[in-house]
Amino acid sequence: xxxxxxxxxxxxxxxxxxxxxxxxxxxxxxxxxxxxxxxxxxxxxxxxxxxxxxxxxxxxxxxxxxxxxxxxxxxxxxxxxxxxxxxxxxxxxxxxxxxxxxxxxxxxxxxxxxxxxxxxxxxxxxxxxxxxxxxxxxxxxxxxxxxxxxxxxxxxxxxxxxxxxxxxxxxxxxxxxxxxxxxxxxxxxxxxxxxxxxxxxxxxxxxxxxx
Numbered sequence: 001x002x003x004x005x006x007x008x009x010x011x012x013x014x015x016x017x018x019x020x021x022x023x024x025x026x027x028x029x030x031x032x033x034x035x036x037x038x039x040x041x042x043x044x045x046x047x048x049x050x051x052x053x054x055x056x057x058x059x060x061x062x063x064x065x066x067x068x069x070x071x072x073x074x075x076x077x078x079x080x081x082x083x084x085x086x087x088x089x090x091x092x093x094x095x096x097x098x099x100x101x102x103x104x105x106x107x108x109x110x111x112x113x114x115x116x117x118x119x120x121x122x123x124x125x126x127x128x129x130x131x132x133x134x135x136x137x138x139x140x141x142x143x144x145x146x147x148x149x150x151x152x153x154x155x156x157x158x159x160x161x162x163x164x165x166x167x168x169x170x171x172x173x174x175x176x177x178x179x180x181x182x183x184x185x186x187x188x189x190x191x192x193x194x195x196x197x198x199x200x201x202x203x204x205x206x207x208x209x210x211x
Contacts, residue, residue, distance in 0.1 A: 014142035016131055021053065023127040031094055033119055035087040036103055042079055043067050044161040047136040051111040053102035054090075060085060073162035097116045148176045 004075040009160035016024065021041060028034045036129035040050055043065075048080065058080065065080040088102070097108060114138075124134030138163065147157050 008114065013136045014135060015137050015145065016129065016133055018146055020127070020129050020133070021139070021142055024123055024129060025127040029125050031087065031091045032103060033116075033123065035084070035091040036116060036119065037123075037139065038081075038084045038087050039065075040136055041143055042081060042084060044140045044143050045136075046070060046073075046140060048113055050103065050116065050136070051101075051113055054100050055102050056100065057102060058085070058088060069162040072164050074163060074164055076159065076160075078160070118163075123159070143178055 025034065025037060028037060036050055039045060039053070046069075048070050049068055052070075057066040057068070059077075060080075063075050063080050063082070063085070065084075066077050067075060069075045084137075088186070090169060091103070095104065095108075099108075099110060101110040103111045105111050106116075109115075116119075120134045120136050120138070121131075124131075144157050144161060147160065149153070153170050158166050161169060163169045
């Protein structure tokens with residue numbers, strides 16, 4: 001996905017379009033990989049953050065999940081979509097261990113970044129995603145643009161991605177269809193939203209790729 005020509009001069013980023021996210025999810029049959037991709041997309045995770053999740057981070061009754069962050073980003077607790085929770089439960093049901101890690105490798109040991117390094121290249125190739133975009137980090141940026149297009153304030157997206165500095169979030173503005181956003185507040189409709197994608201807000205942008 002390329003930035004709009006009239007966007008301000010900011011660094012380029014690699015991200016997937018919503019159609020590419022849909023295609024990616026459609027080819028994933030592994031329950032663990034599906035849970036991993038959904039968490040990475042909906043919560044804007046870095047590749048190095050995926051392996052930090054523990055079982056105790058999921059608060060199923062409250063519909064919330066604790067999000068770990070690295071590289072100076074801010075950890076937070078975010079809404080957990082019902083479909084994401086179902087995927088996590090399906091992944092856990094394939095296991096017979098009591099390891100505290102939420103996601104484990106195919107060898108049954110705690111997940112490390114190298115354990116899923118081939119996830120995006122493998123599934124991305126099947127989904128016909130350009131080779132340059134077959135990176136887990138592309139999912140982190142992919143959620144920011146539809147949120148901004150749906151009307152979310154930059155400050156809201158900043159919190160969703162765990163950015164310590166709003167300037168980092170502003171990079172995604174280059175790829176939106178709307179040129180101006182409020183930087184410090186968001187509408188009441190987002191305050192009342194219970195989920196982390198535009199489909200479930202009162203101003204949907206056309207549907208969540210994960211549904």
